[in-house]
Amino acid sequence: MTSAPLAARLNIPSGPLFFPVTAYGPDGSVDLDTYRAHVRRGVEAGAAAVFACCGTGEFHALTPEEFERCVRAAVEAAGGRVPVVAGAGYGTALAVRYARIAEAAGADGLLAMPPYLVVAGQEGLLRHYREIAAATSLPVVVYQRDNAVFTPETVVELARTDGIIGLKDGLGDLDLMQRIISAVRSEVPGDFLYFNGLPTAEQTQLAYRALGVTLYSSAVFCFAPEIALAFHQALRNGDDGVVEKLLDGFFRPFVELRAQGRGYAVALVKAGVRLRGLDVGEVRPPLHEPSEDHVKQLAEVIERGYALLEEAK
Numbered sequence: 001m002t003s004a005p006l007a008a009r010l011n012i013p014s015g016p017l018f019f020p021v022t023a024y025g026p027d028g029s030v031d032l033d034t035y036r037a038h039v040r041r042g043v044e045a046g047a048a049a050v051f052a053c054c055g056t057g058e059f060h061a062l063t064p065e066e067f068e069r070c071v072r073a074a075v076e077a078a079g080g081r082v083p084v085v086a087g088a089g090y091g092t093a094l095a096v097r098y099a100r101i102a103e104a105a106g107a108d109g110l111l112a113m114p115p116y117l118v119v120a121g122q123e124g125l126l127r128h129y130r131e132i133a134a135a136t137s138l139p140v141v142v143y144q145r146d147n148a149v150f151t152p153e154t155v156v157e158l159a160r161t162d163g164i165i166g167l168k169d170g171l172g173d174l175d176l177m178q179r180i181i182s183a184v185r186s187e188v189p190g191d192f193l194y195f196n197g198l199p200t201a202e203q204t205q206l207a208y209r210a211l212g213v214t215l216y217s218s219a220v221f222c223f224a225p226e227i228a229l230a231f232h233q234a235l236r237n238g239d240d241g242v243v244e245k246l247l248d249g250f251f252r253p254f255v256e257l258r259a260q261g262r263g264y265a266v267a268l269v270k271a272g273v274r275l276r277g278l279d280v281g282e283v284r285p286p287l288h289e290p291s292e293d294h295v296k297q298l299a300e301v302i303e304r305g306y307a308l309l310e311e312a313k
Contacts, residue, residue: 006109006139007165007193009083010049016218016228017195018047019056021270022070024281030066032073034280038222038273039077045225050078054087054111056219056266061284062195068101075106085141089113092128096135103136110140113166114148122154133163143197145170152176152183159188168217172204178211185253199265200258202231202251206243219265220254223272227305230312242312250305257297263287264294271295272302 010017020042023034041051052074053059053067062070069088078084086102088095088110099110112132113204120128125148133140140163144150150158158164169177173231177194196216203218216275221228221247234242258264267283271290274280275298283288290298 006083006085007191009108010193010215011191013048013215013232015046015048016221016225016232017049017051017056018042018221019217019219020049020074021266021273021280022053022057022062023224023278024284026281027063028281030062030070030286031281032069034278035070036073036077038280039074041278042221042225043081045221046229047082047225049082050074050084051088051217052084052086052107053113054085054113056217056222056269057087057115058265058287059087059089060267061287064097064101067098068105070168071102071105071107083108085109085111086276087111087113088132090116091105092131095128095132099132099135099138103138106263107138109165111143111246112135112140113143114146117147118145122151125150126154126157126242129158129164130161133161135164139163141166141168141193141195143168143196149176150180152180154188157181159184159192166195168195168197169182169208169213170197170199172198174207174211177208177213181211181213189252200251200255202228203247205235205254205270219269220251220272222269223276224302224305226309239277243309245312246305250301250310253301253304254298257294257301260294261288261290264290268294268298271298275299275302 020038023031024030053070075084084107086107088098112277115128129142194213196205196213198204201216218228229247258268267290269282
């Protein structure tokens with residue numbers, strides 16, 4: 001594990017936050033060699049951090065043993081150059097188990113996903129995430145989405161909890177996010193991190209940036225790191241022309257294609273990685289592979305995106 005605090009390393013990102021897919025071999029088992037190559041390529045391409053075995057990495061489909069091997073492999077591939085954050089989820093007991101596995105495997109932090117299935121009240125959610133934070137020495141980012149949606153008051157209490165350093169938003173309610181940010185700023189001294197965690201976050205990052213949220217996840221970085229990095233740099237430099245060209249010519253068509261199938265936020269990304277020359281295998285059930293026509297359209301969108309980069313030079 002690196003000695004620098006995770007929050008400090010994430011607070012000024014040098015590049016997109018990389019959420020690698022998990023590689024499977026022809027027999028469906030985890031392919032650690034390919035996974036290491038995928039993570040290594042992402043780090044070398046300019047990722048600011050690796051979020052291993054999270055949503056894009058099919059956390060839901062991994063056994064605890066596979067999870068441990070993948071997190072350890074990601075830490076090895078990153079080689080201390082960037083922090084590695086691992087997913088943790090399901091019910092409280094299992095989430096604590098995954099958190100401890102991640103710590104033993106060398107992760108620098110945790111992304112705490114929503115609890116499995118149940119719709120809990122604010123008191124129960126707060127207790128759930130506090131128990132995860134107390135289970136290890138790893139800093140925790142809480143993921144707001146689906147059945148884990150917080151009031152501003154609850155996020156204030158999360159921010160006051162030792163070990164919890166930030167909130168990743170996968171809900172997209174900007175009014176709620178503004179009230180959360182305002183409440184935490186007013187009630188809790190110090191820097192609490194916020195992340196745009198919507199699928200293909202680049203599409204909404206202009207709106208989140210207006211709230212002061214500069215951190216975002218990039219699934220596109222998995223298969224088109226040059227496009228994701230160019231967009232990130234253009235945002236940081238205020239180059240609205242490049243931002244708008246990439247939004248109009250690449251990200252919007254990609255998002256529209258992603259909307260054509262359930263689970264495509266993962267399956268289409270994995271298809272993109274294969275199209276770019278790294279055989280990471282198919283998604284595991286209950287996800288399914290994109291249709292042949294959709295993969296063909298994806299190839300065209302990727303080609304158009306790289307052409308836009310050439311035009312911008």
